[in-house]
Amino acid sequence: MALESVIIAGGGMAGFTAARQLRDRGYTGKLTIVDPEGMPYDRPPLSKDYLLAKRDATQILLSAADWFTTHNVQVITAKVVELDVDTPTVTLSDGQQLGADKIILATGGTARRLPIPGGQLPTVLELRTMKDADHLRSKLGDGVRMAIVGAGLIGAEVASSALQLGATVTLIDPVDPPLVPAVGEVLARRLHQMHDQQGVSVVTGVPTDITVNGNGVHTISLQDGETIEADVVLVGIGIVPDTGLAATSGLDTDNGILVDESQRTSHRNVYAIGDTARTRLADGTLLRRAEHWEHAMNTGTTVAAALLGEELPAHGASWFWSDRHGVHVEGVGSMLGEGTQVIREVEGIPVAAFRIDEQGMLAGCAAIDGGLMVRAARRIIDKQKPVNAEQLADPTIDLKKLAR
Amino acid sequence: MSNSLNIGSIDDIDEGEAKVIPGDENGTGNDIAVFHAEDGNFYALDDTCTHEEASLADGWIEGTEVECPVHSAKFCLKAGTALCMPATIAARTHKVEVTDDGLVLYPNVAANADA
Numbered sequence: 001m002a003l004e005s006v007i008i009a010g011g012g013m014a015g016f017t018a019a020r021q022l023r024d025r026g027y028t029g030k031l032t033i034v035d036p037e038g039m040p041y042d043r044p045p046l047s048k049d050y051l052l053a054k055r056d057a058t059q060i061l062l063s064a065a066d067w068f069t070t071h072n073v074q075v076i077t078a079k080v081v082e083l084d085v086d087t088p089t090v091t092l093s094d095g096q097q098l099g100a101d102k103i104i105l106a107t108g109g110t111a112r113r114l115p116i117p118g119g120q121l122p123t124v125l126e127l128r129t130m131k132d133a134d135h136l137r138s139k140l141g142d143g144v145r146m147a148i149v150g151a152g153l154i155g156a157e158v159a160s161s162a163l164q165l166g167a168t169v170t171l172i173d174p175v176d177p178p179l180v181p182a183v184g185e186v187l188a189r190r191l192h193q194m195h196d197q198q199g200v201s202v203v204t205g206v207p208t209d210i211t212v213n214g215n216g217v218h219t220i221s222l223q224d225g226e227t228i229e230a231d232v233v234l235v236g237i238g239i240v241p242d243t244g245l246a247a248t249s250g251l252d253t254d255n256g257i258l259v260d261e262s263q264r265t266s267h268r269n270v271y272a273i274g275d276t277a278r279t280r281l282a283d284g285t286l287l288r289r290a291e292h293w294e295h296a297m298n299t300g301t302t303v304a305a306a307l308l309g310e311e312l313p314a315h316g317a318s319w320f321w322s323d324r325h326g327v328h329v330e331g332v333g334s335m336l337g338e339g340t341q342v343i344r345e346v347e348g349i350p351v352a353a354f355r356i357d358e359q360g361m362l363a364g365c366a367a368i369d370g371g372l373m374v375r376a377a378r379r380i381i382d383k384q385k386p387v388n389a390e391q392l393a394d395p396t397i398d399l400k401k402l403a404r
Numbered sequence: 405m406s407n408s409l410n411i412g413s414i415d416d417i418d419e420g421e422a423k424v425i426p427g428d429e430n431g432t433g434n435d436i437a438v439f440h441a442e443d444g445n446f447y448a449l450d451d452t453c454t455h456e457e458a459s460l461a462d463g464w465i466e467g468t469e470v471e472c473p474v475h476s477a478k479f480c481l482k483a484g485t486a487l488c489m490p491a492t493i494a495a496r497t498h499k500v501e502v503t504d505d506g507l508v509l510y511p512n513v514a515a516n517a518d519a
Contacts, residue, residue, distance in 0.1 A: 013489070017489065042490060044490075049456070062489070062492070063492055064492070067492075294476075297488075297489055319476070321474070321475060328474055371462070371463075371473030371474055372462065372463075372464060372473055375464040375471060375473065375476075376464075400420075400464075404420075
């Protein structure tokens with residue numbers, strides 16, 4: 001029987017992409033997105049242009065409102081609170097019950113809280129939603145002392161934005177430098193030093209306690225006894241996938257909703273995509289759960305193909321980006337693992353890092369302001385073309401030519 | 405406005421490459437990127453990506469598409485259509501002709517997508 005109705009719980013990048021791809025691929029049945037935040041929007045700008053008020057809420061929508069009308073996609077502002085996988089039916093926070101042939105869970109996750117005293121304080125902020133960004137922006141300004149715990153992508157980006165908003169920033173991370181798994185040691189060092197050069201106070205340490213006094217001043221205590229005072233505290237240490245709904249409805253979960261390579265959960269009526277989905281291969285192997293924008297888009301595309309019985313798309317090496325302190329960072333494939341790391345320098349400054357695996361194939365590449373290099377590397381990785389370390393390190397060699 | 409502009413020889417832009425005709429030279433005020441696509445033809449789009457500030461001329465040209473060098477949005481060189489996220493808005497096209505005198509750009513004249 002042809003597919004007649006689909007409900008997508010969650011309208012982030014994954015959920016929106018699923019809807020868009022279903023329509024692009026010719027699906028004409030009923031299509032509903034349920035999200036407590038309403039109209040789907042893009043999250044990466046929340047730590048950058050949106051936080052800086054350079055782009056407003058309308059400008060970060062994943063599609064203009066008329067797209068949803070034209071393509072007959074209903075967006076319901078509510079949360080899915082119950083899921084019956086057999087019928088299948090969802091119950092919304094407003095009491096409404098909706099049934100469909102297939103349900104797609106694209107519920108993402110929630111910001112991970114610090115598991116220390118004070119970690120749950122309401123004034124210890126997180127950045128996950130547009131509302132979080134609005135709140136954070138309202139707290140930042142000239143002379144505000146901000147402390148950020150976690151110097152990963154969000155922490156680093158907010159540090160950069162907060163400086164532009166006039167705040168003084170302390171960036172705390174237990175690791176020095178952070179991001180080695182993503183970009184390799186050498187670029188991670190250059191990126192981390194950039195914080196210091198821009199005037200961020202970089203602290204290596206482990207927070208053990210956060211308190212706030214009557215004037216709203218926070219004190220963050222570190223393991224080594226150091227204390228940091230801040231008016232605004234933001235924690236960016238990753239997310240916890242939203243698996244509660246899936247687990248209580250009987251779906252298999254393990255730090256994510258377990259799905260096969262077509263994004264199908266342990267029940268044939270329900271699929272899961274984006275941050276909350278974790279792939280379990282046919283032999284039972286669990287893959288690492290991905291939390292990147294592109295992964296959300298890719299899994300949204302895959303589920304659309306799967307629901308329509310089409311061939312599943314091939315996605316190739318994973319890719320991410322980050323923008324901070326006026327530079328653009330990208331990574332493709334994996335810098336983590338066995339093999340050789342090769343650095344490309346221009347005038348003594350490292351601009352790109354590559355990992356060549358033990359078979360002599362390119363396995364990962366990261367670059368600072370080197371978009372074309374990363375695009376070339378991605379194609380070299382996907383085509384499984386052998387590479388030569390000397391050529392990768394030589395800044396006069398155009399990687400694009402090696403990729404063709 | 406249908407001014408045309410001679411922008412040099414076809415040999416100035418290798419296949420798979422692009423060059424920028426600055427806004428003050430092309431008269432529109434916006435930089436225009438002229439692409440030599442892998443189908444052998446020349447196409448022109450507004451150079452600035454419709455998503456965020458980035459030069460499409462610096463992008464990855466493959467077939468008759470260009471991929472933005474910053475966030476990987478892809479555009480059809482023939483029609484300007486945004487082919488994937490994060491771009492949702494099409495890039496403006498401009499007509500390019502190959503003549504005996506070289507490449508001629510018609511700023512603000514939309515390309516014929518079927519050409």
